[in-house]
Amino acid sequence: MPDLSINFAGIKAPNPFWLASAPPTNSGYQVMKAFDAGWGGAVWKTLGVPVVNVSSRYGGVNYRDKRLVGFNNIELISDRPLADNLREIEEVKKRFPNHAVIASLMVQSRQEWHDIVRQSQDAGADGFELNFGCPHGMCERGMGSAVGQEPKVLQMIVEWVMEVATKPVIVKLTPNISDITEPALAARRAGANAISLINTIQSIVGVDLDRFAPYPVVDGKGTNGGYCGPAVKPIALNMVKNCAQHPGIKLPISGIGGIENWRDAVEHILLGASSVQVCTAAMHFGFGIIREMAAGLTQYMTDKGFQTIDDMVGRALPNVLHWEDLNMKYKVTANIHAEKCIGCQLCYTACEDGAHQAIRLNAGTRVPEIIEENCVGCNLCSLVCPVEECITMERTDDGTQRLTWKERTAAGTIPTEFNDERAGGRHHWVPAPAAALGKERHKTLPGKARLISGETQVPVTGE
């Protein structure tokens, strides 16, 4: 049985699943309920000078029938008095001494930082997370992402905190910046013990088409919010990787962004996170999702032979390279397994219109055919195919050769002129432009178009 417990920068927890600082950690009631359900830790809803929130705070992005593939909020930090929060932190820690309770903090002056760190320590918090990420409301007051976007300011504030902190300090980073490693390095320089990322992404999740206002609508108006949920995972994974690979950072990372099931968590861990934080999924489905996450992680670790979380942390990092270091001799070609094909022809139209015209249709069958000499191995057909394992990408090089862009650059074999013979697509067949005209009109304009063009053949079905 693998051991899920972690020691994250000195903060111990029975498992790596923490609730992120957000509405689910607004009160002792919620945090206790979460720990009861099986969560390993909780980063308390950000403490500071209490705020006043607006009504109508969240907006969602739905994809077809799937709700909240993206989510945003315009809620601010805790609106509860500090004393109430601290009293409840103390109560939670008494009942759950082995669970991680981390105080998320956001204030302005050095004195305020000192005061709130000391008071949180006294309440029994296991560590701190400095909220330099909130991209709405608080940043307009010079806090949150306003700090996270200014490495020098960030460093100064972290230094203030380190002056009094006796518990580990995590700096939470905003993704609303072009290079995430800059604030991470600033945190490192200031002596922070860990970083967590990503906070939410500045966003407008949608526009009300009748009221002409962005969601969430507040009395006919709206504002940008912070984006999170499953849709942001790819952005989060890339930023986690960037920080984990940077030789100058070398801090434990708490991965946040789009984690809803064990797979998402494992991905964050394989790219360098040693704890993970969850918010949207808990807001959508409740604390009970922890059972699937913990069970899935345990099964995965068992299957892979990992004893501890540390065994897995960063295992994918050696395989994340710069583009220039990828092997350009590697070649895959699409292969359609005709016996599995259901004839939707999505691969055909995707390749025809969106890629390299490397799939053809043949009379008398709905199963498309790959034109191997045109296939560049882009994967698009296999991605749009609705049938599992129907289109596979098969390796066609013999695996003995390796050549990277970097090596080609060094060797002087890269294209350098506008009409260079060495251009990758120089000898790749493309159809004559005018061959496109009318080619699929009868197929892409069906129904009415067929009728009007006089091509209708009305089938008669017997008697």
Added chain:
Amino acid sequence: MAEFSTPTTEQQFAENFAQLKPLMNRTEALYESSRCLFCFDAPCIQACPSGIDIPQFIRQINSGNDTGAARTIYEANYFGNACGKVCPTEVLCEGACVYNLQEVKPIEIGRLQSFATTKVIKSGEKLFGPGVANGKSVAVIGAGPAGISAACELRVLGYAVDVFEAKAQPSGLTVYGVAPYKITNEETLAEMAYLQAQFGYATHFNSPINSRAELAALENKYDAIFLGIGLGSTNVLGLPGDGKINCLGAVEFIAELRQHHHAIKVGRRVVVLGGGNTAMDAASESARMGAENVVMAYRRGNAEMGAYAFEYDLAKSVGVKGLFNVSPVAILGDGYVTGVRFVRTATAGDRVHEVAGSEFVEPCDMVIMATGQAKKTGFLELIPGLQLDGKGRIVADAQTGQTTNPKYFASGDARNGGAEVVNATAEAKVAARGIHAYLSK
């Protein structure tokens, strides 16, 4: 054994004849439309006789443009709502859905179609209107799927249109012949009212055209005449005893049922003669009307029935029993039907022959003959120069619907011998354009 008790109120009738394809709500439509793969050159479109751009309207439903979805449907098929409910989608669009090949439930295209069209019918939102009047006029005989579709298309093309219908209501078999669990009278008539309000053709109900004189009057008054007359009454087998009380034709039985619901009486033990889709309907309907024993007798084997497999499954699901390789010899009884004398048959090659000495009696108190509908040859003979084929079907040009009398055009059952609503509506649209081409010369 009866699964159903005899309905005595409209509510009980509605329960016994619950809609096979009930109206979706917005949520179900969203879920179902989300499943669509949006195939390229989609097989469902190819399978639709009226060529509705199905992935397009499903996309429109999915993106919240239900009105646009209805427009897409009606652009291709004026009986868009009815077809969603009465089409044999299992063998057309839904049967062609690629999900079938993955052993996944196909998209419920028919119900999605009804969802979008019901919405505009209920709101009355105007999607279409007549074209600019061209000063010409066309008479349409028959207000069934063919006639009404032709009328709509002709109005779009600018013709004044008068529709003459022998019965009291429009839509033909959709309201007089389709099984009540496929579509309700209200739904059918609502679509008819919706179409008429938009296209503005004139209708003349209870106005049968029966004589040469009436035809001559139409020929004088109108530039062209469209025949959407459908088929006639049930074929007479000429069985001894078929005049007995409670021995009736399926078409007549179903028409009565559609119009009078629980007010009609069905026997306790019913024998249905035939193996086509109408036989299935009559048998299912008898069972749903509370008949205790419904036997469907067919002269060949199970696999040779003309009915769609899903229709037979439906009949079996309400307790209908198939009796195969039997041929009726006589209807028995003294005034009222008391049974049917059958002889067993065997098939040698393609031929059915009776097995000597195998006669038996199936007792019953009602016989429904679903033995096909007669062609209206007597009427058609009144039209000079109008050619019929060997089966009594109107001969017409495939591209224009023009008959051998150039002033007459035809579509629907009278021309194709008896097919689906969707065939009639699609053919009629083409014929209307044929009329336009003819009169534009």
